[in-house]
Amino acid sequence: MRPSLPHFHCPYLQPQAFQLAFTREGQSLSLRAEALPDASVTGTLPLQTEVRVIDRQQLDEVLPNGATRPVFWYYVSGTDANGATVEGWVNQRSLFIENRRTSETARVTGGEAVREWTFDHLNRMLADFRFGTAVSTTLLLMVLIVPAQFVLAIIMALVLQSQIRGSGLFLYIYAIPLGISDLVAGILWFAIFTQRGFLNSLLVSAEIIELPFIFIQADHMAWMIAIIVLAEIWRATSIVMVIVVSGLQAIPRDYLEAGEVFGASLWQRLRHIILPLLKPSLQVALILRTILAFQVFAVVIAITGGDIMTVLSNETFRWYDPARFNNPSVAAVYAGFIMLISLAISLFYMRAVRSQEEAVKA
């Protein structure tokens, strides 16, 4: 028998998400051991099953006004969802039957609402032609954005640590993007790269090109990726920078001075003193940024419109959006998929760092 779930509304997030993703609401007809509505269930039949009528009973149903009317119960036999033959009594309401008194066959047309397990939503996500591109684009963006952010953030942090004059001002400037939303960042870079944008203005005014170049269009995928990468580096490097700076401040000055005294170059100090000591901070920042990289959303929509290029969170929204697919179940599958990838990558990072430490110890 197909397992069916009680019909309930779960007010907790994770079970709710799971229920959304892997169940669906359906109807199935319960067969009864006796011709009574609350007799024990002997089996269930899915809708539209053809059944054979073996026996029938005519009962009288009492209506609210006291009158009675005849109601038929049928003893039917049919094949349930698992292929087993089940038999039992059903009320005439749940069947389509040509003649109540003489027909030998009937069809199931009604039943009780049930929640049943299903992989339909998962299959629908996997079969969607945008799924593959959404995954590959999201991964590509992550691979391009995260390392560049770390390099830039470490440079920013070193500049701020070098105690130049006005480092307070530089700190404020570098921290500005921290407060800027991804939507705004997307629009800023859209303004630069759009067909009548600043970059084209510059190139045409300087007579480098004659006509404006259209960066953002469906057959310039590499350009769109590059613009999104720039926008994300611009916006989200400050978080990494702040984490790296606070990690740098925790490094004892003696270590750095010792490196300088023994004549280590900047690169040597970075490679052998700063980066190893920064590792815990970098690990936190890496996990944080990776998880956030899977949620890249408004930047992509602001720059490309979200149709000619798509990412996982955009697909989640498209499936959820009442004005488009209006299917929270597939959206929940997408959300679960994003969570699984982020979890897997976080675990991978932690494992990689730990095994590295063990290798050093051994």
Next chain:
Amino acid sequence: MSTEALPNIPAVSPKEPMWDAQRRRALIGVRLRRAGVYAVAITIAVWVLLPIWLIATMAFSTPQDVRAFPKALFPNPISLDSINFFLNADGIIRATGNSIFVALLAVVLSTLLAVPAGYAIARYMFPGRDAVRLVMLSVRAFPIVVLAVPLAVIFLQLGLFDQPFTLALMHTALTLPTTVLVISSVFASVPFEFEEAAQVFGCTPLQAFARVVLPLALPGIAASAILTFVLSWNEVFAAILLTLSNRTLPAHILYNLDKSSDPFKFAAAFVMLVPSLIFIFFIRRYLFNMWGQINK
């Protein structure tokens, strides 16, 4: 440059010309390095500021100039037409109101919850203290995309969908872990001796907290409240999923982005940008407190 440190080369004897030359060369090297650091610092600053300057130029140009090509790098003439056009567009005032309401409610809720929680974590050793910190951090790492879809369905079932205060609850839940950790680090930085002294002089623990600790911690608490406001003001994914007719400003703009003209978009970006600029200015001192704490 008065602050620059002289290279630490022992001057054996100032009379010997060889040492002098070496010293001068080292000085030039230091100057060059310093100039290099400045060049890098200024390049990065330009990289950060240039897009903001460009969008400000667009926002203060007339819509005709925004559509013009090639574009100018300065608004000429300076005009508020684009911003006026944006602010007078349908639904913008209402969406702004929703955004402010949601952000303020999130600030109030998360501060009210985070002050006692942060104080407890900073001051008391209790069983499971580290577990509490860890659990809060793990909530912070949870993708908002994952939380928003089931939450939207739950709110639909409970009849709470499309109400700004439920979005404020969501934003509170999102920012609470950060807020608790930041506020606990602020409390941890107030010496416990102050509190003890207040109690020695006859304050109850509550009075000691209210009269001694709280005033000292207030700037830090304010900074974390501002951070919460900015996060809520900027948050768009949960906002667009949890609201329909009561959209917040970013959700409203994002949802209508493909139907918007360029002057509208650029003015919208500028208007959303301004509060962030101001707020980051006020909390810049506390940034490292916040993230330094979360780092651990």
